[in-house]
Amino acid sequence: MREQWDGGEWEVHCCALLGIKHGDDVQIIPARVDGDGGLEAYRLDDGIVYQCYAPEDSYTVASQTDSQKGKIRDDIAKLVTKPAETMKLLGADYKIRRWVLLTPEYDDKELIKYARYKSKKIRDLNPRPPWCHDDFQIIISNDSELFAAQLATMNGMSAGSIRVHVPDPPAAEVEFHAKP
Numbered sequence: 001m002r003e004q005w006d007g008g009e010w011e012v013h014c015c016a017l018l019g020i021k022h023g024d025d026v027q028i029i030p031a032r033v034d035g036d037g038g039l040e041a042y043r044l045d046d047g048i049v050y051q052c053y054a055p056e057d058s059y060t061v062a063s064q065t066d067s068q069k070g071k072i073r074d075d076i077a078k079l080v081t082k083p084a085e086t087m088k089l090l091g092a093d094y095k096i097r098r099w100v101l102l103t104p105e106y107d108d109k110e111l112i113k114y115a116r117y118k119s120k121k122i123r124d125l126n127p128r129p130p131w132c133h134d135d136f137q138i139i140i141s142n143d144s145e146l147f148a149a150q151l152a153t154m155n156g157m158s159a160g161s162i163r164v165h166v167p168d169p170p171a172a173e174v175e176f177h178a179k180p
Contacts, residue, residue, distance in 0.1 A: 005104050010054035014102045015041060016154065017147040018050060029089065037082065037089060038075035040102075047097035047133055049090075051075050054104050065108040072101060072118055072138060080122065083129045095133035101140050115140055 005013070011031075018026045018041050025044050029036045042049040055067035076099065079086050087094070101115070115138040122129070123136050143151060 005054035007054050011040060011052045014052040017143060017150045020150040020153055021147060037085060038078035042090060047095050049096050050100045050102055052102045061107045065111050068103055068106060068111050069114050076118060080129055086131050090131060094131060096131050097133040097135055099138050104142055106140050111140055
């Protein structure tokens with residue numbers, strides 16, 4: 001069974017996972033004033049940035065994939081059309097190697113093909129955006145692929161453990177079996 005995420009809930013969930021995994025080596029970008037500029041967070045040391053996205057119209061694989069492609073298109077366009085703003089946010093020498101779309105589910109390899117296409121298109125821009133690394137790639141992932149150990153921590157388990165809930169038996173059954 002799939003869990004339906006609200007966009008805000010998904011963002012909070014992903015940012016919590018990023019915080020657990022990377023601590024103070026990740027910068028979360030608030031979106032309340034003028035949006036997040038196409039970035040939810042970035043790691044300070046390695047050129048990896050994250051954008052969280054939970055499609056609200058993911059009733060079919062096709063609609064989910066179309067929404068995810070649209071998110072990539074729109075947010076990468078923000079970075080390309082506002083390079084000075086992006087560099088002010090990231091820092092003058094920062095180069096984005098990986099732009100990671102964190103989404104609850106992705107089910108069609110066409111999304112990955114689209115990400116490869118857009119990655120190359122951005123690398124081939126002339127002039128190339130100042131934030132774009134020579135090896136720039138758009139990556140699609142979900143929380144369980146990138147944050148298995150952190151999910152276990154959030155759920156109060158150690159990585160690799162299994163949590164089993166055994167309910168208490170009804171009081172009437174306990175009394176019945178306790179009688180001599």
